[in-house]
Amino acid sequence: MKLILAKIKVLSPSIRHFTLAPVSGTLPVAGAGAHVVLEIAGPGRVWKNAYSIISAPGAATYEIVVRRVEMSRGGSAWLHDHAQIGKVIEVQPPQNLFTPPRTARKHLLLSAGIGITPFLSYLHVPGLNYEWHHCGKAEDAAAFKALLPDAAHVTLHTGRNALNLAALLAAQKLDTHLSLCGPEAFMDFALATAEHAGWPAQKIHKESFGGATGGEPFTVHLRRSGHTINVGADQSLLDALEAAGLAPPCLCRGGACGECKLPVLAGVPAHHDHYLSATERAANDAIMICVSRAQTQELVLDF
Amino acid sequence: MNLIIKPAETFRGDYTYTNSDEAILRFPFPFPEDIYMYAVNVEPHVRGGPTSAYDAVFDIDEHYVGDMEDRAITLAEDPLRCQVLPHMNEAEWDTLELLMESLSYDYPEHFTLTKNGDEWHWVNRPLNIDQHFTFGRRETLPYGPFEYITRQVQGDFSVQDQRDGTLYMDGGMVTSQADWSLNFDVGMTFHEWHGPVPLAHEAGVFDRALQYLLRLQHGKPVRRLNWTITANPRLDTSPENYPIWGPEKAEINPANVAHRMCLRVEVQTLTRLPRSNAILFGIRGYLIRLQELARVKKWAIRMHRVIRDLHPQIAEYKGMPRYRQFIIDYLASYDDGSHLNSGTAPEQDAL
Numbered sequence: 142m143k144l145i146l147a148k149i150k151v152l153s154p155s156i157r158h159f160t161l162a163p164v165s166g167t168l169p170v171a172g173a174g175a176h177v178v179l180e181i182a183g184p185g186r187v188w189k190n191a192y193s194i195i196s197a198p199g200a201a202t203y204e205i206v207v208r209r210v211e212m213s214r215g216g217s218a219w220l221h222d223h224a225q226i227g228k229v230i231e232v233q234p235p236q237n238l239f240t241p242p243r244t245a246r247k248h249l250l251l252s253a254g255i256g257i258t259p260f261l262s263y264l265h266v267p268g269l270n271y272e273w274h275h276c277g278k279a280e281d282a283a284a285f286k287a288l289l290p291d292a293a294h295v296t297l298h299t300g301r302n303a304l305n306l307a308a309l310l311a312a313q314k315l316d317t318h319l320s321l322c323g324p325e326a327f328m329d330f331a332l333a334t335a336e337h338a339g340w341p342a343q344k345i346h347k348e349s350f351g352g353a354t355g356g357e358p359f360t361v362h363l364r365r366s367g368h369t370i371n372v373g374a375d376q377s378l379l380d381a382l383e384a385a386g387l388a389p390p391c392l393c394r395g396g397a398c399g400e401c402k403l404p405v406l407a408g409v410p411a412h413h414d415h416y417l418s419a420t421e422r423a424a425n426d427a428i429m430i431c432v433s434r435a436q437t438q439e440l441v442l443d444f
Numbered sequence: 445m446n447l448i449i450k451p452a453e454t455f456r457g458d459y460t461y462t463n464s465d466e467a468i469l470r471f472p473f474p475f476p477e478d479i480y481m482y483a484v485n486v487e488p489h490v491r492g493g494p495t496s497a498y499d500a501v502f503d504i505d506e507h508y509v510g511d512m513e514d515r516a517i518t519l520a521e522d523p524l525r526c527q528v529l530p531h532m533n534e535a536e537w538d539t540l541e542l543l544m545e546s547l548s549y550d551y552p553e554h555f556t557l558t559k560n561g562d563e564w565h566w567v568n569r570p571l572n573i574d575q576h577f578t579f580g581r582r583e584t585l586p587y588g589p590f591e592y593i594t595r596q597v598q599g600d601f602s603v604q605d606q607r608d609g610t611l612y613m614d615g616g617m618v619t620s621q622a623d624w625s626l627n628f629d630v631g632m633t634f635h636e637w638h639g640p641v642p643l644a645h646e647a648g649v650f651d652r653a654l655q656y657l658l659r660l661q662h663g664k665p666v667r668r669l670n671w672t673i674t675a676n677p678r679l680d681t682s683p684e685n686y687p688i689w690g691p692e693k694a695e696i697n698p699a700n701v702a703h704r705m706c707l708r709v710e711v712q713t714l715t716r717l718p719r720s721n722a723i724l725f726g727i728r729g730y731l732i733r734l735q736e737l738a739r740v741k742k743w744a745i746r747m748h749r750v751i752r753d754l755h756p757q758i759a760e761y762k763g764m765p766r767y768r769q770f771i772i773d774y775l776a777s778y779d780d781g782s783h784l785n786s787g788t789a790p791e792q793d794a795l
Contacts, residue, residue: 169663170541170718172534198719234663240721242607243531267533267580343608393666397656398484415655418648 144168146228147202152284156255157221161203164229170198173262174239174348177203180231181216189375190216193258194235197265203235206288208255239348241266245318249309251331253277253323257288259348260322264290274304276327306331310338322348356411359435363387363444364406378430389430389444396432403430408440447551449570452510456517459704461677463736465795467506471732472497473740473788474671474709478749480758482644484653489667489713494789497711500550501665502543502597503728509570511598511620511679518619518680519595524627525682526591528603528615535603535615536590537580538717539724543593568596590615599711599728602626606721610634611657614722620679620729622672622708623763628683642757657714660723665715672762673771674708677731693766701770702735707747734771738778740790745782748775 148160161177171177171194181188192205209221239259241248248271250260257275272294277285279299289295298304310319319340321331328347335345358374361381372381379401382389392400396414405428412422414429421427428442453461463471472495489501497503519525528536544566548557556567562579573596577584585592594601594617602616611634618626629637634654635645644650660666674681675693696704713726738744751764752772759768785791 170538172717172719172721174721175662175718234661235718236661237716237718237721240606243534243605243720244607393484393486393656394488395656395659397652398486399652415652 142168142232142234143229144203144232146224146226146230149224149226152206152287153281155209155221156206156281156284157209158204158206158288159220159224161205161230161232162201168201168203169234171196171203171235171262172198172237173241173266174259175235175237175262176239176259177205177235178233179216179220180233181219183215183219188216188219189233193239193262195258195261203232206255206258206261239320239322239346241269241320242318242344242346245344246270246316247272247314247318249313249317249319250274251306251319251321251323253327254281256321256323256327256348257285258322260320261288263320274298274309276304276323306334307338310335310340318344318346320346356434359437360439361435362439362441364441365444372434377432378428378434382430387444391431394431396429399429401430402427404443406441406443408435408437410434410440411436447504447554448506449504449508449554450506450510452513453507455510455514455677455679459676459678461507461510461731463732464506468732468736468739468795469790469793470495470497470505471737471740471743471790472669472709472711472730473737473743473746473790474669474707475746475750476786476788478746478784479753480750481755482641482647482649482758484649484656484668486653486656486666486668489665489715494787497730501546502550502599502713502726503711504547504551504554504598505730508598512571512596514679515595515617515619522684525619526594526617527626527630528588528590529605529631532590532603532605532615532720532722533582535605535717535720535722535724536588538719538722539601539603540589540593541579542715542717542724543597547597571596591617599726601727602725603717603720604634604723604725606658606723609658610654611723613637618682621682621727622670622674622710622729623681623683623686625683640761642761643755657723660714660716662716662718665713667711667713670710670712672708673764673767674706674731675767676704677706677733679729679731693763696767696770698770698773701767702738702774703733705734705767705771706731707734707737734774738775739795740792741778742784742791744775744778745780746784748772748779751775 143164144161145164147162150158152158176191176193178189178191194203196202196204207217207220210217241263250271250273252260253276274296275285276298282299285297289297319335321328359372361372362369370381370385372378379391390400392398397416399416405426409425410428411434413432416429455461491499544557547555554569558565564577564579566575582588600618600620602613604611605614613629613632616626635650638650675696678689681689709730711728715724717724759765
């Protein structure tokens, strides 16, 4: 879908708040924990960056908060340096990989840096009982203060070791769930601390983006039909075959139904499906073309 | 869509339920091939399919008013046929929004939804309902939002919460089930509530299906078909009421099998709900008497072959052994041995 950049708010030199409005019609509802993928066209390629939606479900616009990544892949740098109000951006419909665990009696939210964003969306859940600790650098304190609710159970920690995580975790009751979002090192530390304190895995939740169909580009040779097709970084093998005018068998397009299984004659597949058994995977003589790719630069399929 | 809703028929007692010619031709016949075996037969749920039963996201047909009256009778006798666990509040509103938007879009002559912010106005003409309410405020509706709307939509529903790498059946409206109980299954995981199904566990069907459903995306609903055989066009074939409908099975004989035996097809839809991230599972049941089905030549022949060659364990699970031979004998007279095309469309425009 196409969205128009309606508003830009500078929260700090490296953090900006963007409002995206529909070009026409209304937006799909996005719930707590949902994200959108922005497709940002760069020189020679398209960046696909996922951002949490912090506006309320059913709101007229999507709001996102973006940090300019120092070693930027390009997307966040473009949003900070080049994006202008009125610009139309291709956006993939919202998906949700970080739903708040709704059976929790209490949510302990723990975030760092730009990991603040998914929990801003949690605040829209009616009646959510939560305690939130956010860690950030001192230079971003003003930006985070502007985003965080002004409440007794919300604490902003700036500077190293400002938060005694072990004590915080030890103080929780059994019906509390812990949700984490932040940089890799922060997550590793928090997970290790929670595990050391005896938290069961079912009560720890962390943001992870996944399910992408893309990967390294490769080439596929189709033995029976004689085609040679390049599979791009942003398309699936199935998409590439269809783009070449072929109609391979397929049904679920999600690696579950088994319909699109094709024999592999040469090359090594990278299996991402849920259909093939461990034995079948190890044999490497079949591939589910809707989600799986190649470990080798070339694959030869019997099709 | 040109939908004429019949006055209420009965699905119990005198069983006045019949299908018009139009309803027969739009029946979602479930067998694309001459042989049946379990599979993850899932496909995208988009408008359009082999018959007009697939034209709407949630299909309303000529039996609508009678269906909803039968549901109300069942609920009055047993309120536990509708249950939603407390943590599913947002999923309830998701369901109400999805069903109201779908019905008013697909059947504007029968249903109208008007929104002014959170102040909503719902008009259901076939059931004479005119309701103003506030979205998100339960106290502004006569029932909880899930029960309120599923009392007005054909088919059973369950809402499934996603957590701990599986799905939990944490709510539902189940009054027209093929012998399973919401009150027994509520709170169970995906593998637990599918426990009784034969053969499919060993084939890994449920492991694969679950992995697929956990990745079900917003805006990309899917569907699959399921089927069974029912004595009489009865919606409430529940374990709770087996003492009522169980004995009716014993009354089936070669003389009445064509009239009383029904093929029961479920068009099952799975939709990711946006606010809660739960999954709404719709089980839209269709009933057709064998003598109605046999008016479509292709279906009579194919049904004969499927039932004749059905795996014994599947026949057992679907409760068929008692009258399987009666069905085969009745349908055998239609099977001239001709080759049938793949697919489920009736391949005739009139009866």
